[in-house]
Amino acid sequence: MxxxxxxxxxxxxxxxxxxxxxxxxxxxxxxxxxxxxxxxxxxxxxxxxxxxxxxxxxxxxxxxxxxxxxxxxxxxxxxxxxxxxxxxxxxxxxxxxxxxxxxxxxxxxGDDTVPERLDMLLEHRDTTRRQIRELTLSLAATEYKIATYGGHTS
Missing domain, CATH: 1.10.1660.10 (Multidrug-efflux Transporter Regulator; Chain: A; Domain 2)
Structure with a gap:
């Protein structure tokens, strides 16, 4: 893909x-x-x-x-x-x-729209940061389960 x-x-x-x-x-x-x-x-x-x-x-x-x-x-x-x-x-x-x-x-x-573009990007950044935190939590849960099954985590 x-x-x-x-x-x-x-x-x-x-x-x-x-x-x-x-x-x-x-x-x-x-x-x-x-x-x-x-x-x-x-x-x-x-x-x-x-x-x-x-x-x-x-x-x-x-x-x-x-x-x-x-x-x-x-x-x-x-x-x-x-x-x-x-x-x-x-x-x-x-x-x-x-x-x-x-x-x-x-x-x-044009440049008159810079403030609105900035607002959009700030909001997207916040959403992306939240997703990263959620994925970090999901990764920790996955690593925990791997360890409970005797696997090795990185």
Whole structure:
């Protein structure tokens, strides 16, 4: 599944980080190879490890705008790829599609919407932190059960 592969790659990148998650570290996690010329659906799908179907879906629901080349094929710019990186990270963190659509529409409206975007991201951060705590508790319960059955925990 593409989401699992994307999560595996993101976690692997996090494992290579020594120290706290600073803004610079986060920028490194979202870096992409130089995009000197527009990319095709297949190239972006491979780069982001998601299906071409997902890319077309994100375009269809307005999360990304992708112009067509002279032959009518999608031509993804570096800006579109950066937006897709953000979208895929937010989807991995559980942000609902309708919230992403609202966020993207706010971005497209310009800088006057920064306060509302910030509020959305703060709320999403709080939700994500709660989910991490809940998962930590679930992991502890699982580790306990493994130990009661004589298994080894890590």
């Amino acid at each position: 593409a989401t699992e592969d994307l999560m595996r790659r993101a976690l692997s990148a996090l494992d290579e980080i020594d120290g706290p998650l600073s803004v610079e570290v986060i920028h490194r996690l979202t870096e992409l190879p130089e995009v000197d010329e527009p990319l095709t659906v297949a190239q972006v799908a491979e780069l982001l490890d998601i299906s071409p179907h997902s890319l077309r879906y994100y375009e269809r629901i307005g999360l990304v705008s992708v112009p067509r080349d002279a032959a009518g094929q999608r031509a993804y710019s570096a800006e579109a790829v950066r937006r897709l990186i953000f979208v895929t990270r937010m989807r991995l963190s559980g942000m609902p599609i309708r919230d992403l659509q609202h966020y993207v529409s706010l971005v497209d409206l």
